[in-house]
Amino acid sequence: MRVRLPGGPLDLLRPADPDAVAFDPVAVDEGVEELHPPHWARLWPSGRALAGALAGADPGLLAGRAVLELGCGLGLPSLVAARAGADPVLATDRSAAAVGWVAASARRAGLRVGTAVAAFSPAEDALTGRTWDLVLAADVLYGAAAATALTGLLPRVTAPGGQVWLADPGRPEASRWLDAVRDTWTVTTRALPDGVALHVLRRRP
Numbered sequence: 001m002r003v004r005l006p007g008g009p010l011d012l013l014r015p016a017d018p019d020a021v022a023f024d025p026v027a028v029d030e031g032v033e034e035l036h037p038p039h040w041a042r043l044w045p046s047g048r049a050l051a052g053a054l055a056g057a058d059p060g061l062l063a064g065r066a067v068l069e070l071g072c073g074l075g076l077p078s079l080v081a082a083r084a085g086a087d088p089v090l091a092t093d094r095s096a097a098a099v100g101w102v103a104a105s106a107r108r109a110g111l112r113v114g115t116a117v118a119a120f121s122p123a124e125d126a127l128t129g130r131t132w133d134l135v136l137a138a139d140v141l142y143g144a145a146a147a148t149a150l151t152g153l154l155p156r157v158t159a160p161g162g163q164v165w166l167a168d169p170g171r172p173e174a175s176r177w178l179d180a181v182r183d184t185w186t187v188t189t190r191a192l193p194d195g196v197a198l199h200v201l202r203r204r205p
């Protein structure tokens with residue numbers, strides 16, 4: 001699909017029929033897998049809106065910056081970040097299928113986007129031992145488990161002075177989560193298209 005964005009369109013590869021995509025086996029514990037619905041297989045309004053906000057942002061936000069996307073799904077915000085000169089860019093999701101599609105889109109567009117299968121956990125190899133200037137996440141706060149995991153993970157993956165850009169379509173879990181993390185983060189919020197809110201989090205000193 002071709003997505004119109006400030007700075008020009010981007011082509012995003014995706015399954016032809018997201019409803020026909022098989023459930024994902026996801027490791028939830030040592031030797032334990034669950035089947036999860038393939039939410040990654042469509043571009044959600046929050047992913048599209050976050051990509052648009054990044055594409056229209058001050059170039060200094062992205063050029064030469066290290067960018068991490070969590071729960072990337074099809075990874076449009078990561079593609080936008082790479083196009084704007086962010087380096088390195090790492091797109092992650094707990095679904096191996098999702099990050100495969102992101103890698104394919106990046107290859108096709110000639111953009112450098114690294115990918116890794118990673119849940120919201122500091123124990124993930126890909127998320128350990130380094131930090132990122134900008135951490136992106138679109139529509140990931142729809143369950144209590146994800147919210148709890150992000151509370152622990154975000155301070156560990158965000159560089160000192162860095163930011164988290166969290167796009168959300170108004171899910172109740174997101175508003176509970178934002179209230180709970182205000183001791184750790186300052187939060188500024190602005191409206192994006194299609195009922196999506198962009199929450200920009202900066203670590204309190």
Ligand SMILES: C[S@@+](CC[C@H](N)C(=O)[O-])C[C@H]1O[C@@H](n2cnc3c(N)ncnc32)[C@H](O)[C@@H]1O
Nearest residue numbers: 039040043044046047071072073094119120138
């Ligand atoms: C609603 S979709 C949003 C996808 C994409 N960000 C967008 O806005 O188009 C949620 C995404 O978060 C991923 N996800 C959910 N819980 C996760 C977790 N605990 N760890 C890693 N990824 C997770 C799912 O696999 C899915 O790709």
